[in-house]
Amino acid sequence: MNSHGADGPLPLEGVRVLEVGGGIAAAFAGHELAGFGAEVVRAELPVRVPLTRHEEVYLVAGKRRVEVDAAQLRALALEADIVVEDRRPGELAALGLAPADLRTAKPELVVVSMTPFGQDGPYAQFETTNIVSFAMGGIMSVTGSPYHPPLVTGGSQAQYLGGLNGAAAAVTAYLGRVLGGEGDWVDISLQECAVANMELYASGTAYGDQVQLRMGNQVRPVWSIYPCGDRWAGVFCLQRQIPALFEVVGDPELDDPRFIDPLRRLEHAEELTAKLYVFFAEHEPAEILELGARHHVPFGVALTPRDLLEVDGLAARDYFEDLATPEGPARVPGRPFPGLGWHQGDLHEAGADTDAVLADWLGAAAERRGR
Amino acid sequence: MGRLPLEGVRVADLTHFWAGPAATARLAELGAEVWKIESPSAWDNGRTLIHQPGAPTPWESSYWFEAWHHDKKSVSLDLAQPRGRELFLDLVQHCDVVIENFRADVLDKLGIGWDVLRAVKPSLIVVSMAAFGKEGPDAALVGFGPVVELMSGLVSMTGYGDGEPYRAGVAYGDPVAGMAAVTAISLALLRRHRTGEGAIIDLAQRETTAAMAGEAFVAASLEGAEPVHHGNRSPRFAPQGCYRARPSRTELGTTRDEQWLVVSCRDDADWQALAAVLERLDLADLDVDARRARHDELDGLIGAWVAARSAQGAMEALQAVGVPAGRVLDSGAVLDDPHLLGRGFWVHVPHPRMRRHKQFAPTWRMAEADLQLRRHAPLFGEHNAEVLGGVLGLSEDELAELTEAGIIADAPINPGVG
Numbered sequence: 001m002n003s004h005g006a007d008g009p010l011p012l013e014g015v016r017v018l019e020v021g022g023g024i025a026a027a028f029a030g031h032e033l034a035g036f037g038a039e040v041v042r043a044e045l046p047v048r049v050p051l052t053r054h055e056e057v058y059l060v061a062g063k064r065r066v067e068v069d070a071a072q073l074r075a076l077a078l079e080a081d082i083v084v085e086d087r088r089p090g091e092l093a094a095l096g097l098a099p100a101d102l103r104t105a106k107p108e109l110v111v112v113s114m115t116p117f118g119q120d121g122p123y124a125q126f127e128t129t130n131i132v133s134f135a136m137g138g139i140m141s142v143t144g145s146p147y148h149p150p151l152v153t154g155g156s157q158a159q160y161l162g163g164l165n166g167a168a169a170a171v172t173a174y175l176g177r178v179l180g181g182e183g184d185w186v187d188i189s190l191q192e193c194a195v196a197n198m199e200l201y202a203s204g205t206a207y208g209d210q211v212q213l214r215m216g217n218q219v220r221p222v223w224s225i226y227p228c229g230d231r232w233a234g235v236f237c238l239q240r241q242i243p244a245l246f247e248v249v250g251d252p253e254l255d256d257p258r259f260i261d262p263l264r265r266l267e268h269a270e271e272l273t274a275k276l277y278v279f280f281a282e283h284e285p286a287e288i289l290e291l292g293a294r295h296h297v298p299f300g301v302a303l304t305p306r307d308l309l310e311v312d313g314l315a316a317r318d319y320f321e322d323l324a325t326p327e328g329p330a331r332v333p334g335r336p337f338p339g340l341g342w343h344q345g346d347l348h349e350a351g352a353d354t355d356a357v358l359a360d361w362l363g364a365a366a367e368r369r370g371r
Numbered sequence: 372m373g374r375l376p377l378e379g380v381r382v383a384d385l386t387h388f389w390a391g392p393a394a395t396a397r398l399a400e401l402g403a404e405v406w407k408i409e410s411p412s413a414w415d416n417g418r419t420l421i422h423q424p425g426a427p428t429p430w431e432s433s434y435w436f437e438a439w440h441h442d443k444k445s446v447s448l449d450l451a452q453p454r455g456r457e458l459f460l461d462l463v464q465h466c467d468v469v470i471e472n473f474r475a476d477v478l479d480k481l482g483i484g485w486d487v488l489r490a491v492k493p494s495l496i497v498v499s500m501a502a503f504g505k506e507g508p509d510a511a512l513v514g515f516g517p518v519v520e521l522m523s524g525l526v527s528m529t530g531y532g533d534g535e536p537y538r539a540g541v542a543y544g545d546p547v548a549g550m551a552a553v554t555a556i557s558l559a560l561l562r563r564h565r566t567g568e569g570a571i572i573d574l575a576q577r578e579t580t581a582a583m584a585g586e587a588f589v590a591a592s593l594e595g596a597e598p599v600h601h602g603n604r605s606p607r608f609a610p611q612g613c614y615r616a617r618p619s620r621t622e623l624g625t626t627r628d629e630q631w632l633v634v635s636c637r638d639d640a641d642w643q644a645l646a647a648v649l650e651r652l653d654l655a656d657l658d659v660d661a662r663r664a665r666h667d668e669l670d671g672l673i674g675a676w677v678a679a680r681s682a683q684g685a686m687e688a689l690q691a692v693g694v695p696a697g698r699v700l701d702s703g704a705v706l707d708d709p710h711l712l713g714r715g716f717w718v719h720v721p722h723p724r725m726r727r728h729k730q731f732a733p734t735w736r737m738a739e740a741d742l743q744l745r746r747h748a749p750l751f752g753e754h755n756a757e758v759l760g761g762v763l764g765l766s767e768d769e770l771a772e773l774t775e776a777g778i779i780a781d782a783p784i785n786p787g788v789g
Contacts, residue, residue, distance in 0.1 A: 154528025
């Protein structure tokens with residue numbers, strides 16, 4: 001069970017996590033904690049937008065799933081080391097699980113809350129879906145073509161970014177508790193997680209640059225994607241990589257100051273773009289990648305998830321895990337990084353583990369209720 | 372206020388540009404002591420990513436560098452010179468973590484590969500974060516965030532429906548890998564606390580990015596599904612789209628022409644509330660299949676309603692009746708957003724070479740640990756004496772000799788490069 005260059009216990013072995021939520025953010029955070037060895041119990045609560053079946057397979061496998069009442073939920077929370085949750089601000093309190101109260105009862109508890117806009121502020125109760133969070137997170141304003149509306153990216157990136165932060169925060173706050181004795185309550189806003197990653201743009205405008213809107217794929221000829229065989233391929237070069245790119249393209253006309261000098265290159269962008277269109281059209285995607293590796297040129301190909309399931313570079317690194325589902329065998333991304341082990345757990349039915357978890361975690365209390 | 376979670380943790384940070392610096396910026400916020408170690412001749416070119424005409428020391432006054440290096444210490448050290456390498460390995464003995472995001476072959480070429488580092492200190496945690504991993508069949512491929520995003524599957528999943536895929540407008544693979552590296556380091560510190568053992572983490576940015584869309588791999592493996600581009604529509608929610616609002620005026624009186632609002636109906640209740648706002652109760656009974664079938668028509672109705680309003684006003688009107696709606700906040704609008712301002716997201720840290728400007732606060736609000744930006748990004752080599760003198764015990768004469776030899780410096784030797 002423990003591979004990828006790591007022997008011995010998984011880093012979160014023996015750590016109990018209660019996942020209270022229903023959205024992608026808490027589920028993704030819980031998914032990472034489970035993979036790294038935590039015992040994750042997912043409480044199934046009513047939600048307005050449940051996970052899709054594909055999301056459920058990826059994000060819920062490896063967790064024990066319980067259906068419990070509010071009193072049991074509170075008891076489970078107090079048995080946990082970490083609670084991850086993405087309920088609307090105030091909902092935990094309504095269930096009797098106000099994070100501050102839980103931490104008064106158990107100061108070493110770590111609670112991580114992931115919500116669209118954080119626990120407070122004027123938009124704290126706003127309604128969202130992924131596209132709303134992505135729009136309010138700023139990245140959408142620079143994504144897409146200038147000739148079309150701003151564009152949301154594939155999947156549910158605004159929500160995954162919240163979960164990515166939530167997992168990191170949960171592990172880090174738990175480490176803080178192990179080293180310092182005290183837990184914490186972490187308030188994570190999906191909006192802030194995205195705005196903090198607006199690359200050059202928010203900081204730039206804050207420093208006096210013009211507002212930058214979406215530029216499409218053709219930002220600059222050497223920072224762009226082009227049709228290539230039955231795919232699209234791209235080149236994303238810094239100035240220091242330009243000589244290698246031009247050598248690979250092999251057009252003698254490129255050996256000219258109008259293309260080599262970065263400022264003059266801007267004036268001749270159309271000419272260079274045309275040459276790169278020809279270059280990419282004349283090569284197959286696999287050739288592009290081979291040339292990039294050989295000459296240290298940052299080339300990429302827009303691979304699809306189905307392509308990636310067949311990529312040697314992922315298979316050789318044991319990236320994917322096999323997962324049995326009632327629909328058949330699925331392959332899912334496993335450890336996000338190697339070196340600390342990973343456990344791919346099974347997919348359980350909702351509520352399947354209620355009795356076992358109540359017995360394991362609450363023991364005597366469950367017996368008193370006659371279970 | 373309680374202690375910071377990473378107090379007492381020391382990090383030798385060899386990272387450049389964004390993915391690595393994003394990770395170590397978080398570590399610094401969380402209380403780790405981060406030494407940003409750069410060669411005077413091969414320094415982080417992210418320093419001069421922003422063109423700053425007339426700036427006397429542009430390598431230490433850009434908003435980019437400030438955003439990702441506040442609260443770190445700067446040590447200049449030429450790792451390609453034997454004495455520089457030796458001093459680096461001496462420093463490593465005082466560190467818990469070494470992190471780098473060089474091209475996959477660079478660490479070994481510098482003579483400070485994994486084996487060398489682990490021999491110096493077996494309990495060390497080493498994080499490498501090359502685009503495709505330091506080991507494996509694709510290790511020779513090179514690339515930054517946009518290449519990572521292409522090769523991770525995400526770009527293939529985004530588009531308007533005309534066949535052309537789109538990448539995110541930011542180098543998305545970078546900050547995702549950076550946050551994953553934070554998780555990796557905290558996990559490795561936990562394990563080391565329990566077992567005493569160090570770790571080698573060969574993080575591949577493509578892999579951390581692909582993990583952000585695992586459901587697409589479930590669809591591909593179970594059903595052979597290839598991505599379908601929906602533009603801003605959703606396979607689940609209808610109607611959903613991005614609609615142009617009335618131009619707005621800024622405080623300076625200039626017009627901001629492009630204002631957009633997204634609207635997303637999760638279910639019948641959302642649609643009924645939206646239909647009421649649109650004064651089209653005759654359509655309120657449409658179920659999701661009917662709404663999808665008539666999506667173009669509904670887009671026209673929503674578009675006309677939004678076009679007559681400011682994006683902010685339209686958002687507030689729809690949120691007031693519980694319909695998910697949000698402005699497409701641009702790089703200026705995020706700075707003035709009432710909610711971000713109300714949350715205290717924009718802060719300011721004084722910097723000796725920079726104007727006052729809005730900087731984003733730590734994205735984790737911790738009730739006990741007091742996370743905040745405490746100090747500006749370091750000047751080049753600012754902490755050479757503190758670290759090389761204070762920690763390794765080098766004398767002033769020795770530091771002068773290192774400066775003479777070009778092994779340390781308080782400015783880049785070749786500031787025009789990059």
